[in-house]
Amino acid sequence: MNIQEAKQQIEFLSREIERHNILYYDHADPKISDFEFDRLLDELNKLESQFPELRQPDSPTLRVGGSINRNFKTIRHSSPMLSLSNTYSEEEVMDFDIRVRKLYEEPFQYVCELKYDGVAIGLTYQDGILTQALTRGDGVQGDEVTDNVKTIRSIPLKLKGDFPGFLEVRGEIFMPHDAFNSLNEQREAEEENLFANPRNAAAGSLKLMDSSEVAKRKLQFFPYGFIEDESSIRNYYNHSLESKKWGFTQSGFIALCKTPAEIFDFIHTVAEARSELPYDIDGVVIKVNEYAVQERIGYTAKSPRWAIAYKYKAEQAVTQLLGITYQVGRTGAITPVAELRPVFLAGTTVKRASLHNADVMSSLDVRIGDYVIIEKGGEIIPKIIAVDLEQRKEESEAVKFISSCPECGSTLTRSDGESAYYCPDDLHCPPQIKGRLEHFIARKAMKIESLGEGKIDLLYEKGLLKDVSDFYTLRYDQLIGLEKTYPPTSENGKERTVSFREKTVENILSAIVQSKEVPFPRLLFALGIRHIGETVAKKLAASHPSMKQIMSATYEELILVDDVGEKIAESLTNFFANTDNRSMVKRLEDAGLSMTYETPQTRRFGPLKGSRIIASGSFKYFATREEIIQSIEQNGGVYVSSISSKTDLIIAGENMGPAKFEKAKKLNIKIISEDEYLQLISDMPNNDQMIS
Ligand code: IVH
DSSP: OOHHHHHHHHHHHHHHHHHHHHHHHTSSOOSSOHHHHHHHHHHHHHHHHHSGGGOOTTOGGGOOOOOOOTTSOEEEOSSOOOOOOEESOHHHHHHHHHHHHHHOOSOOOEEEEEEEOSEEEEEEEETTEEEEEEEOTTSSEEEBOHHHHTTOTTSOSBOOSSOOSEEEEEEEEEOOHHHHHHHHHHHHHTTOOOOSSHHHHHHHHHTOSOHHHHHTTOOEEEEEEEEESSOSOOBHHHHHHHHHHHTOOOOSOEEEESSHHHHHHHHHHHHHHGGGSSSOEEEEEEEESBHHHHHHHOBOSSSBTTEEEEEOOOEEEEEEEEEEEEEEOTTSBEEEEEEEEEEEETTEEEEEEEOOSHHHHHHHTOOTTOEEEEEEOSSSSOEEEEEOGGGOOTTOOOOOOOSBOTTTOOBOBOOTTOSSOBOOOTTTOHHHHHHHHHHHHSTTTTOOTTOOHHHHHHHHHTTSOSSGGGGGGOOHHHHTTOEEEEOOOTTTOOOEEEEOOHHHHHHHHHHHHHHTTSOHHHHHHHTOOTTOOHHHHHHHHHHSOBHHHHHHOOHHHHTTSTTOOHHHHHHHHHHHHSHHHHHHHHHHHHTTOOOBOOSHHHHOOSTTTTOEEEEESBOSSOSSHHHHHHHHHHTTOEEOSSOOTTOOEEEEOBTOOHHHHHHHHHTTOEEEEHHHHHHHHHHSOOHHHHHO
């Protein structure tokens, strides 16, 4: 590889790693397995050592990873929360042992334990009381999630026995399989997105705004690190034993080892026990046991030299690609799907794998008849990670992505910078219409329960539903008695019957009537306009509080709205330029749906009169952020989450971050204390008085 090629490859890898980092840490929604991620990082590392002059100062190889969630208070860790260097091979564990022994030539022991697959947390105990819980964040500072963490039963709120005055316990919060399965079952019933794996579910749960919701998630905790001011405990193993006396639970898998052979015994024992464990692990951690020896061996910028993680490879299988089919989603995005010769992998028979989009498909260069390696990491849907080129038939040809929609025949389009092809005929393409109907009734949209995918399908087939306004013309006599049996799908292998019996029809019709009360922002979201998610819908409704205003807003006006970029403004103007869409909205209005935003938030008559307000730090009077947001909204203000020139006021609680102070000063934004805020809302006349 020449330097030009290396430069390009380094740039590509850095971008990819950063993207996956954000997906993993910020969105808790990884798109590749740890193994694949580590491979990208490894390749980048190698290239950077080969061409040191090309290493960028912000290269992901220099970072510990992750970034900060904006909604929680950000606090610096007492000492950085480092990561571990990883390996997937026993040879590298031997190399680790050789390296360590070169750095410390006297006898010592290793301690081996499980590598839990969850979320890292640092817990501070002052005089035995849990005072703070910080996520790892970027390793230097993390989010304060104390209230949420306090709901986890295996985390003692008060230590027992003979505990030190100051103690920081670091460890892993995770969701056991049982809790994960029932959470996803419940989400499925409520038509919410499923969590791909327990780790994502744990990460998502910790970031919930409502602690009582966290309590329902049944998270657990195992400690793996202890920091004390001064301690008579000289090694990790003893600390681990002691922590049980303080009230922590341990997995029970721990071993003191002197040689690599003993380490491998532990690795093999755990590998066998792994499938029976009630929670996920992704490997084994090997640490030098004695603290004095750890200190002598020291650290790199990112990780201790005295520890290594041995990770189990995600389970893989080889099978043949029989064909490629294409699915059309609600937004018209085309997803290529690999149809595979059925193969047993990690407990289930796999027949299909997602190929995601045209870019992924062409970078894999899969061809019909190829033998492909499929992998099931923590995700539900397996993916193809490589093609076995040695078994490729000479006559095989590269697959060309389809050019017309498999459902309606329209010519597919792809915009610059997008990896997916789209079917542009959103008004006539059946899966897009059905997708929009399903989206409309979802819980976060119009919440029309008792109707699901199967029933919508049937009503569409019968010509009773053509667009979302048709829900409001459905009659009892049209629905009663309808029935259809769907053949088994390749996913669950079961046939399914949907039927409209008396009770169901009554429930559906009453849910439809009730949905007329749904507030305007949710209706806006429910329309399923491309790129308009829940948050954007709320912001649009706040700035343009009626359907009429939104429909007549120009691209230039829309783009000024917070969080509305070019794509969104364009999508909105396109949607409302279409006469079919306009008449559909008119029918919804005639049916009595709420077309204006009448909540106190935008009444603009409250004491805060539509001011855009940020609350930052922690508060005395308001126990949770939700409470202060509610107060702002009830008093006619609009809560915003980040400072911009459009912010009118900041309510500063305790510990408001210095960066926010600086920015607020720079932008000349008024800052008031919590007491001043309480004064402000009590001094001013309330909404009704203002109106009358
Ligand atoms: S020790 C200096 N022990 O693995 C780092 N980490 O990349 C000390 N993890 O984010 C970490 N199980 O959350 C340690 N038994 C264990 C662990 C463990 C899981 C996680 C940890 C960290 C990551 C390291």
